[in-house]
Amino acid sequence: MTATHTRPEAKASAGSAVRDVLVLMLLPVPLVVAALPAAFAGGGTRRWFGGRGENQRADAQAAKDAAAAAFYELDTAQRDLQISIETITAVDSSPRARKAVEDFAALGRRIDDVSHIYITAVDAHDLDRDDLEPSAAAGARTQLTRAKDELVRVKGELDRYAHGLGTLLSSAETQLARLAPAVERARQALLAASDALDAVRASGLRADDLAARLAALAPELTKLNQGAGRHGVAETLQRADQVLRDAEAVRAEADRLPERAAEIDRRLVSLRTRAQALTTRAGQVEPVLSELRRRFSAACWQDLQPVPEQAADNVGQAEEKLTEAAAARSEQRWADATSRLSTVRALLNATDEAVSAAGDRLQRLDAVAKNPQAEIDRTRFAIRDAQRLAMAGRHTPDPRHARPLDDAVARLERAITGLDGRHPDYWHFLTETEAVRQTANRVVSAIREELGGGA
Incomplete structure (x- = not known):
């Protein structure tokens, strides 16, 4: 019996128990004994089977x-x-x-x-x-x-x-941890680029190309704002990194733009001055050629004949490119201005080398004509130095070193013999001795490399 039974139910249960006892009294003894546990189970409808x-x-x-x-x-x-x-x-x-x-x-x-x-x-x-x-x-x-x-x-x-899943999950969590900071860095880079561009424009520079590049990043920013849920984590990370690089490039160029403009102005002045100086120097090539023609054989100066005309042509082209560069600078087409100035510099460098070559030729021919023995001694010293190194620690030289040195000795002797005659080709002599010295230097370098490798 549970504590929740009501009093009428308790009474009914008691009455039922009495009836059960009366019935049992009328049963045979074995049956009475068998039924007793059920009769005294405490009443109610639950069948308690205990134990x-x-x-x-x-x-x-x-x-x-x-x-x-x-x-x-x-x-x-x-x-x-x-x-x-x-x-x-x-x-x-x-x-x-x-x-x-x-x-x-x-x-x-x-x-x-x-x-x-x-x-x-x-x-x-x-x-x-x-x-x-x-x-x-x-x-x-x-x-x-x-x-x-x-x-x-x-x-x-x-x-x-x-x-x-350990490796896969760790990698994925790492990328997810990178996501928010990467997107934020990209946004900050775009903001910094925009601020730098505003500052440049405030200084009077248009920077139209940089503005166009920055505007092209706007759709990418929109996709970043839409989030990885729409575009995926990997794609969003890649986009954030690309936007960061592009925005930082725009900002860096914007920061450098005032200095770039000033540098272009300096180069315009410098190259214009150099072109004027080369025009004056180019006018001095013809007297040098006349001296060469008068004193030396044709082989010594024929290759220099085109120099005056080439110099004048190069300087003329350089001046045209300078005009174009100045126009590009005025219109703030920085890439065009830089390209034109690079062309001017190349033209003037080539002209400078050609004009200098004529003067250097005359100077070197003068020196060897007065004293060819100095050139011979200089070349023989280079050969002997290489020979001594080739024999160091050896009874016989390595054929790889001896053969080019023997050829160099023979080549020098032929060059010396070529000086005989009424109009010697001093320029050929000078080019031959220079080639001989280069051969000796190559042998020395090879030996030293081998010694260094063996160490």
């Missing part, structure tokens, strides 16, 4: 609790792992990541199966029923224990699968 029966009910309830705990652990693990899978799929589309998603889906189906077994077992048995038979309690315990074992088994599979 072993209550143990069966308790065991079944324990099995139910254990199954519920296993179900809860499996469900929690699956939910946690679902978050990990969503993290990976948001970042990684590699074959390995796709395989992980497929494996998780297969695990999900097995989890659904064992969950169904558990729920079916729970629904099939009401362990709180007053009239629960011991056999029913034992069956419930068996079925619930089996369901718990299946839940634990699949939980083990899920744990092993989760352990295998």
